[in-house]
Amino acid sequence: MFALKVARRYLTSNPAQTVLLVTGVALGVTVFIFITALIEGLAVRLTDQVTANSAHVTLEPPTRLAEILPGDPAVRTEGVALVSTFQRRQIRSWRSTAELITRQPGVSALSPQISGNAFLVKGESVQPVSVTGLEPEGLDAITPITPNLVSGQGALGADGLLIGTQLAEDLGLTAGQPVLLRTDRGGERLLTVRGIYKTGLQSLDSRVAFLSLQTARPLFDLPEGVTNIEIKLDDPGRAREVAEFLAGATGLRATPWQDKNLNLEDALEAQGRTGTLIQIFSLISIIIGVASALVLSAYRRRSEVGIMRAFGISGAFIVAVFMLQGLLIGLAGGLLGCVSGYGLCTFLASLTDAEGNAPLPIAPERGGYVAVLILTTIGAVLASAFPARSASRIDPLEAIQQ
Amino acid sequence: MSSVLQARGVVMTFRNGDEETEVLRGIDVDLAAGELVALVGASGSGKSTLLSILGLLLRPTAGDIEIAGQRVDDLNEKARAAFRNQRLGFVFQFHHLLPDFTAMENVAFPAAAPAGGISPEMRKRALSLLDRVGLADRANFPATRLSGGQKQRVAIARALMNRPDLVIADEPTGNLDLRSAGQVLDLMGEVNREDRATFLICTHDEHVAARCDRRIQLVDGRVQAEGDGSISLTDR
Numbered sequence: 001m002f003a004l005k006v007a008r009r010y011l012t013s014n015p016a017q018t019v020l021l022v023t024g025v026a027l028g029v030t031v032f033i034f035i036t037a038l039i040e041g042l043a044v045r046l047t048d049q050v051t052a053n054s055a056h057v058t059l060e061p062p063t064r065l066a067e068i069l070p071g072d073p074a075v076r077t078e079g080v081a082l083v084s085t086f087q088r089r090q091i092r093s094w095r096s097t098a099e100l101i102t103r104q105p106g107v108s109a110l111s112p113q114i115s116g117n118a119f120l121v122k123g124e125s126v127q128p129v130s131v132t133g134l135e136p137e138g139l140d141a142i143t144p145i146t147p148n149l150v151s152g153q154g155a156l157g158a159d160g161l162l163i164g165t166q167l168a169e170d171l172g173l174t175a176g177q178p179v180l181l182r183t184d185r186g187g188e189r190l191l192t193v194r195g196i197y198k199t200g201l202q203s204l205d206s207r208v209a210f211l212s213l214q215t216a217r218p219l220f221d222l223p224e225g226v227t228n229i230e231i232k233l234d235d236p237g238r239a240r241e242v243a244e245f246l247a248g249a250t251g252l253r254a255t256p257w258q259d260k261n262l263n264l265e266d267a268l269e270a271q272g273r274t275g276t277l278i279q280i281f282s283l284i285s286i287i288i289g290v291a292s293a294l295v296l297s298a299y300r301r302r303s304e305v306g307i308m309r310a311f312g313i314s315g316a317f318i319v320a321v322f323m324l325q326g327l328l329i330g331l332a333g334g335l336l337g338c339v340s341g342y343g344l345c346t347f348l349a350s351l352t353d354a355e356g357n358a359p360l361p362i363a364p365e366r367g368g369y370v371a372v373l374i375l376t377t378i379g380a381v382l383a384s385a386f387p388a389r390s391a392s393r394i395d396p397l398e399a400i401q402q
Numbered sequence: 403m404s405s406v407l408q409a410r411g412v413v414m415t416f417r418n419g420d421e422e423t424e425v426l427r428g429i430d431v432d433l434a435a436g437e438l439v440a441l442v443g444a445s446g447s448g449k450s451t452l453l454s455i456l457g458l459l460l461r462p463t464a465g466d467i468e469i470a471g472q473r474v475d476d477l478n479e480k481a482r483a484a485f486r487n488q489r490l491g492f493v494f495q496f497h498h499l500l501p502d503f504t505a506m507e508n509v510a511f512p513a514a515a516p517a518g519g520i521s522p523e524m525r526k527r528a529l530s531l532l533d534r535v536g537l538a539d540r541a542n543f544p545a546t547r548l549s550g551g552q553k554q555r556v557a558i559a560r561a562l563m564n565r566p567d568l569v570i571a572d573e574p575t576g577n578l579d580l581r582s583a584g585q586v587l588d589l590m591g592e593v594n595r596e597d598r599a600t601f602l603i604c605t606h607d608e609h610v611a612a613r614c615d616r617r618i619q620l621v622d623g624r625v626q627a628e629g630d631g632s633i634s635l636t637d638r
């Protein structure tokens with residue numbers, strides 16, 4: 001194609017300027033890739049942190065219609081099917097339910113639990129805690145506790161309790177010491193702190209206490225049932241569909257982890273918006289750069305273009321010459337930017353701090369390379385449209401008479 | 403002899419706001435195939451304006467023009483461009499070569515751009531034209547590395563690339579020294595004789611005018627006389 005040859009010739013005729021222009025585009029692309037990989041990496045890291053330490057699907061008894069106290073004058077109760085408020089919300093048939101769930105493909109672990117609220121009392125200090133009673137052999141099924149122990153050990157035993165470092169500090173507790181647990185069901189028992197863990201998750205480390213299911217039963221007045229079944233999946237991304245299926249199959253309320261972490265979703269969305277803004281600005285700067293360079297080039301070459309018009313070269317040909325320049329610049333800058341962006345991200349991802357962690361949660365493989373290459377190329381072609389159009393409209397007489 | 407160009411009643415009035423300049427006031431021009439005609443007149447008499455109109459680069463205020471048997475007044479811009487490309491050749495005072503291309507590529511350009519590339523036949527024709535203008539050995543020189551006279555000869559070869567019915571030249575020797583001007587003139591004369599190409603050359607140079615078959619003199623926007631060369635260029 002002759003227009004392509006002319007476009008190439010125009011670009012190579014001033015190598016310094018072209019190199020500068022392509023470098024500018026590549027820089028914009030690098031910024032785009034860096035920010036994409038950073039935002040994506042951050043999302044992956046946050047998501048991983050949450051999915052690694054919490055259940056992917058939680059099964060609970062369905063919400064009851066009427067938990068309104070009869071007789072409350074502010075609430076009209078006619079027509080509401082009243083269910084005894086004395087009836088505990090619990091999963092009685094948890095063994096068969098657990099069996100059903102275990103058979104589902106993609107389920108990697110399961111933990112029937114008794115969850116409730118309580119206070120830990122140590123001398124003068126009282127701290128509210130969220131108590132989780134679970135089967136001792138399934139201690140690490142949902143949240144890896146044993147690997148995160150900083151003191152003591154993970155065997156719960158009959159009167160054992162595991163708490164986080166923050167809570168231990170607040171109460172001035174160390175492993176082996178006794179502490180009084182008082183539940184919201186009125187149960188009370190002196191337990192022994194067997195171990196102290198540190199997961200890095202604020203809520204786990206400061207407000208949760210683990211004990212065995214058997215220990216929890218009398219404390220929460222639940223001789224048979226459990227309050228919830230926590231499930232872990234091979235692929236956390238499938239939590240929603242699995243939850244939907246289990247809800248249908250068991251009649252229980254199934255909540256995927258995303259719904260329990262709406263804050264996370266909000267945070268990720270906000271981050272995503274910031275990223276999009278930076279991406280848009282880097283694309284705009286690419287477009288402005290290419291457009292201004294080509295406007296200048298068209299201006300410098302207007303006598304040449306005018307003479308082409310004089311001997312009858314079509315406006316479409318001139319448009320093609322300039323838009324192909326945009327295309328070539330976009331492709332070259334885009335490819336170069338992809339290479340340098342990947343290089344930068346891989347380098348930054350390889351950096352580690354003193355503890356061996358990556359300070360920047362960059363995901364080099366998620367830089368949005370194809371997208372940025374396509375967007376940059378389209379952007380550069382669009383940017384060349386205006387100079388191309390104005391070049392094609394140069395009056396040949398103007399060129400001749402100068 | 404068959405007619406290559408027939409212009410009747412060409413009027414050109416430039417308007418700048420309220421100010422009107424009537425440059426051409428009713429011009430008739432006839433050119434027969436194979437003629438070499440000089441267009442002369444004082445500076446500002448409208449020679450370049452007339453050439454632009456006859457070369458379809460400018461639309462006249464009034465007048466009918468027929469080139470190579472085709473009425474060109476009604477053509478739209480696209481058709482006029484295509485017509486210029488296929489039927490007309492241009493040589494200007496400044497060579498206006500494309501600096502990023504070789505002599506051969508410059509010559510072939512008017513054929514190559516519409517066709518999408520330089521075909522072997524185009525290359526052959528471009529090289530033979532360069533040979534014709536005495537620059538066979540400069541075919542692969544970048545245009546920027548040619549002398550002024552050489553550039554103008556390349557420009558003539560370019561004007562001839564698409565075998566035009568009419569070559570329009572506006573002071574083609576105006577920018578050259580005597581020797582180069584002589585060469586360019588010889589060349590046009592040669593091409594005119596041997597290829598029977600029709601030339602309309604605007605010039606201030608008596609030598610150039612003297613070597614043409616006849617001259618058309620513009621005075622005050624009108625053709626004063628078409629004659630045998632007895633009218634002096636300085637006549638008004």
Ligand SMILES: Nc1ncnc2c1ncn2[C@@H]1O[C@H](COP(=O)(O)OP(=O)(O)OP(=O)(O)O)[C@@H](O)[C@H]1O
Pocket residue numbers: 416417418423425443444445446447448449450451452
């Ligand atoms: N676009 C225009 N607007 C207004 N007046 C114009 C325009 N173009 C040309 N003219 C006027 O038309 C007249 C003829 O100009 P033209 O260039 O045709 O003269 P010329 O015979 O070629 O002169 P020269 O020998 O100096 O080249 C001049 O007076 C010029 O000022």
Ligand SMILES: [Mg+2]
Pocket residue numbers: 449450451572
């Ligand atoms: Mg003139």
